[in-house]
Amino acid sequence: MESKLKPKLVFVHGIGGPRDPDEQLMEWKRALAGGARAAKLASDISALTMDWLADCSFAYYGDLFADDEPQSVGGPDDLDDEEAAIVLGLLAEFLEEEAARPENQGDRALARVRAQLSPDGQPQGVVGAGRHLWAVATAVVAVPGVAHAARWATASDVLRTWSQPARYLRRKDKDAQKTTLDERIRARVLACLDPARPTVVVGHSLGSVVAFETLASYEGPVPLLVTIGSPIATSGLVWPRLRPRPPATPDCVDRWLDFWDGDDLIVPRRKLANRVRPNERGVKPTPRQFESRMWWAHGATTYLGRAEVAEPLMRTLSAVSAATDASAGTNSPAGTDASAGTAAPAAGS
Structure with a gap:
């Protein structure tokens, strides 16, 4: 038995x-x-x-993500500003890690994208984060080494990678039972x-x-x-x-x-x-x-x-x-x- x-x-x-x-x-x-x-x-x-x-x-x-349409992420208006701000933070740390790799030392394209993330030397705030994120994601796929290694061909690919963690960590999107x-x-x-x-x-x-x-x-x-x-x-x-x-x-x-x-x-x-x-x-x-x-x-x-x-x-x-x-x-x-x-x-x- x-x-x-x-x-x-x-x-x-x-x-x-x-x-x-x-x-x-x-x-x-x-x-x-x-x-x-x-x-x-x-x-x-x-x-x-x-x-x-x-x-x-x-x-x-x-x-559960599909029910809330995360797979439709394809433009600057598909994430709200709070979600976009979280994605920007995740993307910023990812690019920081990439910049520290020996093979990426001196990569000017990568340096430009990192500068674009915080053009004033300060982290991007929530207001307007969606539009800013789309511009950054578009720039990221133009960095050959990073885009190829991460399998990103378009800005939408970048957003799909990080949108689900952002939605999970935002702790919102309540259903009819307030869950x-x-x-x-x-x-x-x-x-x-x-x-x-x-x-x-x-x-x-x-x-x-x-x-x-x-x-x-x-x-x-x-x-x-x-x-x-x-x-x-x-x-x-x-x-x-x-x-x-x-x-x-x-x-x-x-x-x-x-x-x-x-x-x-x-x-x-x-x-x-x-x-x-x-x-x-x-x-x-x-x-x-x-x-x-x-x-x-x-x-x-x-x-x-x-x-x-x-x-x-x-x-x-x-x-x-x-x-x-x-x-x-x-x-x-x-x-x-x-x-x-x-x-x-x-x-x-």
Whole structure:
């Protein structure tokens, strides 16, 4: 009989257009299976893909953005001034990070765009921010190295990248029940969690912010939180708008691994470990950095396909699965070796 205590694995996606959550779940699981293979944990792959190791969920909220028409962003009037001001702040910090890269030293086009962001030497205010943002976004796509690396061909591409974090962080867009957009998004993640079972949570990009804030008030066990390509430490706009304050590791989290690719343009160089306070048990995010040497390193499946990410994630799932099976007196499905093949390595990790 299958254990009712089987752990859960919950993926929380980042920005992007509407998508099929079932297809995305399979794609993310396949990527993680590839990472497990690279980490020489092939015995766990079937257990993962067949959901013997854990019940897997894809916490999808992209349709909530679509309901509020964020995907229509294509001009200076598609964001209100408050949203545009947030995007300008995010874009300013992104360009600051880009200007610090050795390959961009002396890039005059990049310097001109940064000057355009604050022509008077002062941050752009809220009034008139929409028109100013469109002009800046148009100028950004004219910086070849940055535009190519970030896959931006038009100003609309720039705005789509940053508009969803802006809308989430604005904490408005109430529905008929007076529930704000960010509350509705976190409710989607919460619906995938089960306080009666241990859950490993993986948050990518904006999804790392959503996962962090959701777990802040969650009381179920989370043996591992994994953040990949996370903008949480972005000083200008994300960090000061995080809730609750001051930001601390959620009390439910036993371990937090923050993976960031040195070639990921979206991730600030400021490490979460230096900013997030520990929880009551002293848990803080542990940074794990690597260099992919890829033009576009921000994709969720790119991260999940790496051995460095897959190994601790899979070992944690295996250890938790073995522990819950033992406590419930159950056995793994015949022929899978889901626990027997991995219990020993997990215990030594």
